[in-house]
Amino acid sequence: MAGRAIVVTSGKGGVGKTTTTANVGTGLALAGRKVVLVDADIGLRNLDVVMGxxxxxxYDLVEVIEGHCELRKALIRHKQLDNLYLLPTAQTREKDAVTPEQMRDLVAELREEFDYVLIxxxxxxxxGFRNAIAGATEALIVTTPEVTAVRDADRVIGMLEAYDVKDPGLIINRIRPDMVRRGDMLDIDDVIDILRIDLVGIVPDDQDIIVATNRGEPIVLDQRTRAGQAYQNIARRIEGEEVPFRELAESSFVNRLRRLVGIGNKRRKAN
Amino acid sequence: MLGYISRLFGRQESSRTAKERLRLVLVHDRASVSPELLESLKEELIEVISKYMEIDVAEMEVALDRDDDSVALVANIPVRQVKRNLAQTKH
Structure with a gap:
């Protein structure tokens, strides 16, 4: 059976698409699935850096599509997880170097071999957006609790519908419980009420994400962090598991304390 | 803290303001993204109204009108004639 092809998109830039792709993909790989991450942001290559x-x-995606190299040769295996791969994009080309049809064929080929193709x-x-969604059967919409990001997410949801990518899942990124509590940030219910799509994840604003990106290690590999747990929960929900949304219930204080005394999952390594 | 203080002075929480603004902006965004929506609404309106009166379809206008804090569906439908035997057709 062909694998699932999920595009991670948002409309607005800087809301965390690449971080989400890296972490959800790594989370699915941690769950034992065979995963390939496809960087469809031609000219602005970044997924490779987030993945370290x-x-x-x-080789890159454009070279594969142009037939200069075999798909297999362009795939890079993750350092720790041998069931996680990256197909990097080209840095010195432009979005129109490939067509939606070519992307569709490429993703179809990847789906033959992988359980998950995350784009x-x-x-x-x-x-570039049309290229990215061309081969996708599903979508994850990333937004932050801000007017601008939610508005753009709404537009993208409409476009996905027009391109026949149905029922996208919603990830609300960089939520700050303290700001929500004092009424200075849209809360989860507000965003869902406006966008009216299924919630798949809530990721708290976590400084550890910046540290993780600095190191090139997806934060989901560190289950002691709030964001790491949030991404693992997203991966489990994508796998069909019912995981309650506890992301906001747990205070950062408890986590800090836990980390201090070293309770919690140790960093998971690939076997 | 700022939130509490501003509420003390009668200012609305900024998240409320954000949600209301978003809602209004999206009414317009969504309508302009799909002119088909307004078009099919117009067709169904014609169908319903025609049961009761004869209207000038060519001159009919249906649009979203936006005020500062509200959006209204404004329909301008010239009536040519009202059907006389409405009471009978109804029963």
Whole structure:
């Protein structure tokens, strides 16, 4: 059976698409699935850096599509997880270097071999976006609890519908419980009420994400962090598991305390 | 803290303001994204109204009108004639 092809998109830039792709993909790989991450942001390559694989790139997506190299040769295996791969994009080309049809064929080929094909979409709703969604059967919409990001998410949800990618899942990123509590940030219910799509995850605003990106290690590998747990929960929900939304219930204080005394899951390594 | 203080002075929580603004903006966004929506609404309106009166379909206008804090569906439908035997057709 062909694997699931999920595009991660948002409309607005800077809301965390790439981080989400990296972490959800890594989370699915931790759950034992065979996963490939596809960087569809041609010209603005970044997924490799978030994954810590930037030094291993030899070939890229555009070279594969143009027939200059075999798909297999362009895939980079993750350092710790041998069931997690990255197909990097080209850095010195432009979005129109590939067509939606070519992307559709490429993703179809990947779906033959992988359980999950996660496609990191560029910001915007132009050519690059259409490339990114071309082969996708499902979508994850990433937004932050801000007026601008939610508005753009709404637009993208409409476009996905027009392109026949149905029932996208929603990830609300960078929520700050303290600001929600004092009424200075849209809360989860507000965003769902407005966008009216299924919630798949809530990711708290967590400084550890920046640290993780600095190191090139997806934060989901560190289950002691709030964001890491949130991403693992998203992966489990995508797998069909019912996971209650406890992301906000647990205070950061408890986590800090836990980390201090070293309780909680140890960093998971691949076996 | 700022939130509590501003509420003391009668200012609305900024998240409320955000939600209301978003709602209004999206009414318009969604309508302009799909002119088909207004078009099919118009067709159904014609169908319903025609049961009761004869209208000038060519001159009919249906649009979303936006005020500062509300959005209204404004329909301008010129009536040519009202059907006389409405009472009978109804029963």
């Amino acid at each position: 694989l930037e030094n291993r790139i030899v 990191d979409s560029p910001a915007g709703i132009e050519h």
